[in-house]
Amino acid sequence: MNLWTIQTLVPLPVLVPLFAAGLALALHRYERVQRIISVVALSVVVAAAAGLVVAANDGPVVVDVGGWAAPVGVNLVADPLAAIMLLVSSIMLLCVLLYSMAQGIADRNERTAPASKSAKLLQEALEAQDPDADESGRRDVLPVAIFHPTYLILAAGVADAFLAGDLFNLFVGFEILLAASYVLLTLGGTSERIRAGSVYVVVALLSSIVFLLAVGLVYAATGTVNMAQLAERLPDIDPGVRLGIQALLLLAFGIKAAIFPLSAWLPDSYPTAPAPVTAVFAGLLTKVGVYAILRTQTLLFPSNEKLEAVLLVLALATMLVGILGAVAQDDVKRLLSFTLVSHIGYMIFGVALATQASTAAAIFYVVHHITVQTALFLVVGLIERRSGTTSLDRLGGLARLAPGLAILFFVPAMNLAGIPPLSGFLGKVGLLEAGVFDGSVLAWVLVAGSVVTSLLTLYAVIRAWNKAFWQASTDDEPLPEQAPLPWGMVGPTAALVAVGVSLTLAAGPLYDYAERAAATVMDGHTYIEAVFPDGAPRGTGESNEVTNGTEEDRP
Structure with a gap:
């Protein structure tokens, strides 16, 4: 591919979903057309992301939006890290979309998006015993006219966050995906969902306020928000101010990534949403926060032993508190939500060690976890549809009733636990090796x-x-009879499980790519030279002259 073709690919993951969202909203009366638009748009994003993975292997690809060169204009940067994150997230978004459409079709309601028929049957059984049963058990109702445009806007926000070349555009990407997530989380309107959504909105707004405050402080101190230029200017400002900026950014991204003690909101917010929405949230949204931490820590603050030690402590606390919470759960959704928090600690462990080996292992683990965690939540959606519940006290004997479902849960569950030779094991071994090589007391404690x-x-x-699968149910009340699981829901779930297994089969090339991505992010000069081929302008904002969309450095 020539340079023009490669650069054309960079904005597509943002522009295509946004255009498709507008088109889907305009055609809200035609549900089948909306589905086609959504699938085509995300398929184009997957293809563009795959092309960027290949292209970025030779170095970061930079596009100046509107022809205005950085730092005056907004630039999108597709380096190996952004490209691999974009590819795995777009594959996940496409699989979940197919799952959600099949669920909506299976429920025989053309005016609703993904819904759980089993939840309705269970509610009818509960109401037979208790006419005043809580409305949280009622059937999920998600208007298709809203779901598809919102889902596409979420995809655009995620892509913009990965490709952002400046802090303010990163903030915009976060706000786009968060605004869409507010809608997706509360669709259906049950009191439980509104309550959980309210908590999520308050927490997300708090993190956004902290992030915006940090962006303002960055601009006041350096005269720019372009990350390549900040990498040049931040070392020259007052160390105390620089430490304050770093702490604010870590606080904002730590809330989004659900790092302990900023993770209490997650287990109560995610399980209330429909299975496809929960799968997207669990598999992807927290990883965008991890990506932001990885990007800023390596590029803007390459060495700060004080905060690196703090990050190691928080990584350990996140691991242990999260997994202890998971062990205590009797609901599969909440159990997986706590394991999600716990395994964020592994990623922060790799970032905090701040070596190329640990960063490569963290990147590999993020790719693995997005795939596996999403697959598990989709399987839980199938379990809920098959049995009408996700309570471990009510489930039982599903291996006999649905052996395929048992396999679909078992494989990613073992991958999540890190059983050799699966990708979870390989990622953890990489992190442990990096910790042992570091040799500090704190690193050994993390190991x-x-x-x-x-x-x-x-x-x-x-x-x-x-x-859920092996033992017989201990509940005296039998579960309501369920129709066979729709193949349109099983297929995307099986595809994601297969992608997780393929990460093991392709672990060598994937780990090599993760190491190249780590080398690029650890070597800030590569990123800076891609954004500023003629050298990054230095000095404060007052010492630079803006001419025709470029910034010339004055002595």
């Missing part, structure tokens, strides 16, 4: 904590599989 967390994860998922 031990990682092993304990992995063993407890294995215990939690085996216990869940045993109670």
Whole structure:
């Protein structure tokens, strides 16, 4: 591909979903047309992301939006890290979309998006015993006219966050995906969902305020928000101001990534949403926060031993508190929500060690976790549809009734626990090796904590599989009869499980790519030279002259 073709690919993951969202909203009366638009748009994003993975292998690809060169204009940067994150997230978004459409079609309601028929049947059974049963058990009703445009806007926001070349555009990407997530989380209108959505909105707004405050402080101190230029200017400002900026950014991204003690909101917010929405949130949204931490820590603050030590402590606390919460759960959704929090700790462990080996392992683990966690939540959606519940106390004997479903849960569950030779094991081994190589006392404590967390994860998922699939149900009230699972829902779930297994089969090339991505992000000069081929302007904003969309440095 020539340079023009490669550069054309960069804005497509943002522009195509936004255009498709507007088109889908305009054609809201034609549900089938909306589905076609959504599938085509996300398929184009997957193809563009795959092309960027290949192109970025030779170095970051930069596009100046509107022809205005950085730092005056907005630039999109597709380096190996952004490209691989974009590819795995777009594959996940497409699979979840197919799952959600099949669920809506299976429910025989052309005016609703993904809904759970089993929830309705269960509610009818409960109301037969208790006419005043809580409305939280009622059938999910998600208007298709809203769901598809909102889902596409979410995809555009995620892509913009990954490709953003300046902090303010990163903030815009976050706000786009968060605004869409507010709608998706509360669609259906049950009191439980509105309550959980309200908590999520308040927490997300708090993180956005902190992030915007940090962006303002960055501009006041350096005269720019372009990340390549900031990498040049931040070392020259007052160390105390620089530390304050770093702490504010970590606080904002830590809330979004659900790092302990900023993670209490997640287990109560995610399980209330429909299965496809929960799968997207669990698999992707927290990883955007991890990506932001990885990007800013390596490019803007390459060495700060004080905060790196703090990050190591928070990584350990996130692992242990999350997995202890998971062990105590009797609902599969909440169990997986706590394991999600726990395994964010592994990623922060890799970032905090701040070496090329640990960063490569963290990137590999993020790719693995997006795929596996999403697949598990989709399987839980199938379990809920098959049995009408996700309570481990009510489930039982599903291995006999639905052996395929048992396999679909078992494979990603073992991958999550890190059973060799699956990709979860390979990612954890990479992190442990990086910790051992570091050799500090705190790194060794993290190594031990990682092993304990992995063993407890294995215990939690085996216990869940045993109670849901192997043992007979201990509940006296039989579960309502369910129709066979729609192949349109099983297919995308199986595809994501297969992608997780393929990460093991292709672990060598993928880990090599993760190492190249780590080398690029650790070597800030590569990123800076891609954005500013003639050298980044230095000095404060007052010392630069803006001419025809370029910034010339004055002595």
